Amino acid sequence: MHEKFRILVERLHEKYEVLTQSEPLSAKQLPPKERGAGVYTFSDNGKVIYVGRTNNVKKRFAQHTGDGAKHNQAALAFKFARQILNIPKPTYKPDEYSRANLMLSEKFMETFLTEKRRLRALEFRFVEESDPTRQALLEIYVSEVCDSPNNDFDNH
Numbered sequence: 001m002h003e004k005f006r007i008l009v010e011r012l013h014e015k016y017e018v019l020t021q022s023e024p025l026s027a028k029q030l031p032p033k034e035r036g037a038g039v040y041t042f043s044d045n046g047k048v049i050y051v052g053r054t055n056n057v058k059k060r061f062a063q064h065t066g067d068g069a070k071h072n073q074a075a076l077a078f079k080f081a082r083q084i085l086n087i088p089k090p091t092y093k094p095d096e097y098s099r100a101n102l103m104l105s106e107k108f109m110e111t112f113l114t115e116k117r118r119l120r121a122l123e124f125r126f127v128e129e130s131d132p133t134r135q136a137l138l139e140i141y142v143s144e145v146c147d148s149p150n151n152d153f154d155n156h
Helices: 002-007 012-021 059-063 075-084 107-120 132-146
Strands: 038-044 047-054 124-129
Touching: 002 107, 002 132, 012 038, 012 107, 012 124, 038 059, 038 132, 047 059, 047 132, 059 107, 075 107
Parallel strands: none
Antiparallel strands: 038 047, 038 124
C-alpha cells in the first residue's frame, strides 16, 4: 500500500470504534458548527441503517429530520417514503414518479413527514473528522463494516 494512502486509512478503525460505541445524541447535544464536521450514523435498535458525512452536523441533522426539510435535504426520508409507498426507483424523467410530482401528492407528503419524524427518533451518533478525504473514507468504512442497507456508492 502506498504510504500516503496508508496514513489516510490508519485511524479508520479507531474512529469507527469511537463512533459506534458512543452514546446516541439528541439535537441539543450536537456539536456547534465549528466542531461539526465528520461522519454520522442513524441506527434502529442498535443496527446502523445509514452512514453520512457533513461539515455541519447540526444543520445536516435538521435537514434529515426537520418537518420543513425539502426533498433534496431529507433524501433519506424521501427514499423511505418511496419504499413504503412502493414507488419505483427514480428514472430522472418528468413522469408521475418525479420528485416534483411526488411533492404534489398529499399521501406522499404525509409519508415523507412521518419518515422525517421517524428519523428524528432514531439513534444518532457522530464522530468528528475535519479532513474531507478521511471523512469520505470513514463513511465508506463504517457503511461497509456495519453493512448499512441504505448507503449506495454506485454511480448514477
